[in-house]
Each structure stands twice: as structure tokens, then as C-alpha cells.
Amino acid sequence: MEQVSQHADPHYDQEANKLGMWLFIFTELLLFGGLFIVYSIYRFLNPEAFQLGAHELNPTIGAINTIILLVSSMTIAMSTSSLQKKNKGLTVLLLEITIMLALVFLINKYFEWGVKFDHGIWPGSEHLINDMSRGEILFFGLYFVMTGLHALHIIVGMIIIIVALKRVQNGTVNENRSSLLDNAGLYWHLVDLIWIFLFPLFYLIH
Amino acid sequence: MEKEKHHIVPYKTYFYILISLLVLTFMSIGITKINLGGYSVLGALIFSTIKSVLVLYWFMHLKFDQPFLRFMVGFVTLVFLAVIFITFLDYYYR
Numbered sequence: 001m002e003q004v005s006q007h008a009d010p011h012y013d014q015e016a017n018k019l020g021m022w023l024f025i026f027t028e029l030l031l032f033g034g035l036f037i038v039y040s041i042y043r044f045l046n047p048e049a050f051q052l053g054a055h056e057l058n059p060t061i062g063a064i065n066t067i068i069l070l071v072s073s074m075t076i077a078m079s080t081s082s083l084q085k086k087n088k089g090l091t092v093l094l095l096e097i098t099i100m101l102a103l104v105f106l107i108n109k110y111f112e113w114g115v116k117f118d119h120g121i122w123p124g125s126e127h128l129i130n131d132m133s134r135g136e137i138l139f140f141g142l143y144f145v146m147t148g149l150h151a152l153h154i155i156v157g158m159i160i161i162i163v164a165l166k167r168v169q170n171g172t173v174n175e176n177r178s179s180l181l182d183n184a185g186l187y188w189h190l191v192d193l194i195w196i197f198l199f200p201l202f203y204l205i206h
Numbered sequence: 207m208e209k210e211k212h213h214i215v216p217y218k219t220y221f222y223i224l225i226s227l228l229v230l231t232f233m234s235i236g237i238t239k240i241n242l243g244g245y246s247v248l249g250a251l252i253f254s255t256i257k258s259v260l261v262l263y264w265f266m267h268l269k270f271d272q273p274f275l276r277f278m279v280g281f282v283t284l285v286f287l288a289v290i291f292i293t294f295l296d297y298y299y300r
Contacts, residue, residue, distance in 0.1 A: 015272070022275060026282050033286045037293055044297060059235070066231055074224040077215070077265045084214040182267075189265045196257045199231075200250035204238040 017179035021186050028153075032194050035146050039201060042138045049135020053143070054206040056121065061112050062203035065105050066195065072101035073192040076161070076185045084175050088168065091181075095165040098188070102158045109151050116140075143202055150198060153191045160184045213270040223264045230257050 043050045079094035120127030123144050128137055164184040167173040173180045234253035238246045263269040268276050 018271070019275070022278065026278070029282060030286065033289075037290055040290070041293065041297055044294070063231070063235060067228065070224060070227045070231070073261065073265050074220050077220045078217050081215050081217060081220070186266055189261055192265070193258050193261050196261065197251075197254050200234055200238065200254055204235060204250055205247055206238075 012177060012179075014179055014182075017183060018186075021183040025186060025190050028190055028194075032146075032149070032197075035142070035149070036197065036201070039142050039146070042135070042142065046133075046135025046138060049133050050139050051206045052133075053136045053139030054202065056116070056119070056140075057143070057203050058112065058115070059203045061108055062199050065108050066199050068101050068105050068108070069192045069195050072098045072105075073189055075101070076188050080178065080182055080185050083168065083173070083178055083181055086175050091168050092165060095161055095168065099158055099161055099165070102154055102161070106151060106154060109147070113144075146198060147202070150191070150194055153194070157184075157188050157191050160187055215264070215267070215270070219264065223260055227257055227260055230260075 075094045076098045079091045079098070082090040082094060116122065121140055122128070123141055128140060132140075161184050164173060164181045167180060230253050234250050237249040237253070240246070242249060262279060268279060
């Protein structure tokens with residue numbers, strides 16, 4: 001009989017956990033990828049309307065949110081290193097910072113969408129349907145769907161990070177069993193990766 | 207033995223990657239401020255692509271992982287690019 005020397009639980013396989021997470025990330029990439037294709041085709045068909053629509057968006061808020069997400073990606077990446085270095089306190093602190101940054105991102109998003117609502121722009125609003133061209137309706141439809149789906153991923157990411165944080169605190173996630181934190185990190189970087197393309201395509205190009 | 211396949215990335219590496227990402231972000235904001243016409247989309251996408259490679263390689267650890275993960279990510283990217291290419295062939299030549 002083979003003896004497992006390292007762990008009491010033989011069912012833990014770090015490489016398999018990582019591979020499973022990557023397969024899930026591929027489905028997410030293709031989901032957003034499909035939306036990016038829809039965006040690029042409609043932009044190709046309605047170039048002027050998309051430029052007009054982009055003028056409504058605030059590139060400063062977009063840039064601030066970009067910086068927030070990039071910094072939070074660094075803090076969660078650092079937390080995986082500090083867990084390996086057996087520095088539990090720092091790991092917890094870095095995860096807390098990541099969660100706070102995610103919250104700030106969502107608050108910015110709330111105000112950003114609020115301004116659009118004040119201007120009478122939301123999916124199916126009278127102002128949008130009656131006063132704007134078909135291309136602008138498409139632009140704002142894609143804007144709300146894509147940034148909304150992204151914000152939903154931020155919320156899910158926060159929940160996963162909170163679970164990982166709790167389990168780092170109670171010790172079930174540790175330097176020998178770090179998959180949950182590693183995968184939470186991968187998910188968070190995915191959210192960052194999507195924003196890296198959303199930001200220039202919606203906010204910068206006019 | 208467990209330890210040697212587990213590469214711990216130093217904090218300062220992550221910090222340098224963040225600085226590079228921020229610099230690239232400001233460069234992409236800068237390039238879209240200049241009026242380059244149709245090329246500003248291309249410019250912004252080039253910066254985004256460089257940024258995503260940095261995120262994938264360092265933040266997402268692909269640089270330190272087994273080569274088959276890099277291969278899979280590359281393959282998915284190629285499939286995605288092929289779908290974009292074919293879709294645009296259709297719309298461009300209608």
C-alpha cells in the first residue's frame with residue numbers, strides 16, 4: 001500500500017484545482033469575448049453614433065476605476081505570496097484592502113450610473129428611445145449590459161474573496177492548501193482583465 | 207520537494223508590474239487624446255493587449271506555471287481571434 005506522506009487528505013490536488021479554475025475562466029473569456037464582438041460589429045456599422053454615445057461617458061471616473069482595479073489586483077496577488085511565506089496577518093490585511101477597493105469601485109459605478117439615470121439614459125428609457133438614433137440606443141444598451149455584467153462579476157469576486165479571507169483566518173486555507181485563495185486571485189485578475197478592455201473601448205475612444 | 211515547484215513571487219515584482227500597468231494606462235489615455243482618427247482604436251487596443259499579457263503572465267502566474275496552461279490560454283486566444291476575423295470578413299464584404 002502506498003503511503004501519502006504530506007497530507008492526511010489525499011483528495012487535494014493543487015494542479016487540478018488550478019486547471020479547473022482556468023477552464024472556467026475560458027468560458028468567462030468567451031462570454032465577454034462574444035459581447036466584445038457584438039460591440040465591434042455595431043461600432044463598425046454605426047461609427048458616428050458610438051462616438052456621440054462615448055462623449056456621454058466620464059473618462060475620469062473610468063480612469064479612477066481602472067487604477068482601483070489594478071491596485072486591487074496587485075494586493076490580492078501579494079496576498080498569495082504572503083500566504084506562502086506563512087504571514088497570515090499580512091495575508092488577511094491585503095485581502096481586506098482588496099475587498100475595500102472592490103467596494104470603492106462599485107460605489108463609483110453607482111454614481112456613474114446615477115448620472116446616466118439623471119440624464120434620462122437607461123435601457124428602454126423614453127429619452128433614449130424617442131430622441132436618440134438606433135446606433136446610440138445600441139451603444140448605451142451595450143454599455144449597460146457589459147459594465148453591468150462586469151459589476152456583477154465584481155460582486156461575485158468580493159463574495160469569493162470574503163470566503164477565502166474567512167478560511168485564511170480559521171486556517172483551513174494555509175500555505176499547504178492555498179487553492180481557494182489562488183483561485184480567488186485568478187478570478188479577480190479575470191475581472192481586471194475584462195476591465196482592461198472595457199475601459200478604452202467605452203470611455204476613451206471618441 | 208513540495209516547496210521547489212512552488213514559486214513564491216516577491217512583493218516587489220508585483221509592485222513593478224502594477225507600476226508598468228499604470229504607466230500603460232496613462233499612455234493609452236494619452237494616445238486617445240491625440241487625434242489619430244481610426245488609429246486611436248488600434249492604439250488603445252495595443253496598449254490593452256500589452257497590459258493583459260502582463261496580468262496573465264505575472265498576476266495570474268502563467269510565467270511560473272506549467273507550459274500547457276500557457277498553451278491553452280494561447281489556443282483560446284487564437285480561437286477568439288479567428289471568430290472575430292471570420293465575423294468581420296462577413297460584414298466587410300456584404
